[in-house]
Amino acid sequence: MRKLKNSELNRISVTDFKELEKMPIRIILDNIRSLMNVGSVFRTSDAFLIKEIILCGITATPPHREIQKTALGATESVDWRYAENTADVVRELQEQDIKVYAVEQADDSKMLDDVEFEFSKEIAIVMGNEVKGVSSEVMNLVDDCIELPQFGTKHSLNISVTTGILIWELFQQFQRKS
Numbered sequence: 001m002r003k004l005k006n007s008e009l010n011r012i013s014v015t016d017f018k019e020l021e022k023m024p025i026r027i028i029l030d031n032i033r034s035l036m037n038v039g040s041v042f043r044t045s046d047a048f049l050i051k052e053i054i055l056c057g058i059t060a061t062p063p064h065r066e067i068q069k070t071a072l073g074a075t076e077s078v079d080w081r082y083a084e085n086t087a088d089v090v091r092e093l094q095e096q097d098i099k100v101y102a103v104e105q106a107d108d109s110k111m112l113d114d115v116e117f118e119f120s121k122e123i124a125i126v127m128g129n130e131v132k133g134v135s136s137e138v139m140n141l142v143d144d145c146i147e148l149p150q151f152g153t154k155h156s157l158n159i160s161v162t163t164g165i166l167i168w169e170l171f172q173q174f175q176r177k178s
Contacts, residue, residue, distance in 0.1 A: 017077045022051040023174050024122040025167075026093070028100075030086040030138060031057035031129040032159060039070030040160035041127070046074035048171045051122070053078055056086040070160075086126065090141045098122040102134045102142040103162060105155065109147035112166065117173050125166060127159050 012020075027050055032038055038060055045053055055061050061082050062068070062075035083089045090100050099118075103125060117123060126142060128134030139145070148162060157165075 014073075014077045017046070020049060022049045023171065024119055025050050025170055025174075026052045026054060026098070026122065026124040027163065027167075028054045028086060028089055028124055028126045029056060029059045029159075030126050030134055031132075032059040032127070033130055034159070035060045035064055035066035036070045037130070037158065037160045039067040039072075039074075041163050042067070042071040042074040042078055042080070044160070044164045044167050045078045048167050050078060050167065053080040054089055054124075055080060055082045056089060057084065086135065087137045087141055090124075090126065090138055093122075093124050094141070094143070096122075098124050099144070100124045100126065100142045102126045102128070102139055102145045103147070103166060104128060104134045104139065104145055105147050106139065106145045109145040111149050112146050112169055113149060115146055117170060119174055119177055123170070125163075125170075127163055130159055 027041060027045060029038060029041060038055070041053060042062075060067060062071070062080070067075060093100055099121060101123065125146075126134050126138055146166070148157065148165060150157070
């Protein structure tokens with residue numbers, strides 16, 4: 001087995017990426033503290049053709065050196081915008097008939113492996129703060145809540161890991177239904 005060279009990976013330009021049809025999915029980052037987590041979400045969103053990232057509250061915005069460390073240029077390819085208030089974004093998207101999910105441990109959450117996503121309309125996913133999670137105000141607004149099953153001694157995963165797992169599941173379901 002031979003490792004591929006970068007020149008063999010058939011990477012496309014940012015311009016060509018912008019022209020591609022994206023998955024009908026938006027990722028909302030609700031007060032994310034770690035700039036490296038933000039960069040990782042950009043990089044994963046680039047890999048799986050996410051439509052948009054919405055950075056809210058204290059979440060840092062590009063350009064920023066710490067974001068770039070993990071984004072590796074994905075801030076240029078993935079569409080993004082900043083909004084001060086996450087709840088306002090959730091309401092705005094719902095007015096556009098976009099179903100909004102929170103990723104959180106909640107009394108009525110659905111385990112990710114039990115959720116069948118509908119892609120006839122756009123979907124938005126709210127990822128919460130590393131310590132406090134998704135705010136109560138936002139939890140009271142979302143249409144549904146998803147939780148990742150976990151079986152060890154810890155009760156949470158890093159936000160960039162959780163987002164990666166979630167986007168992979170969304171991508172697989174989208175591919176099967178397309």
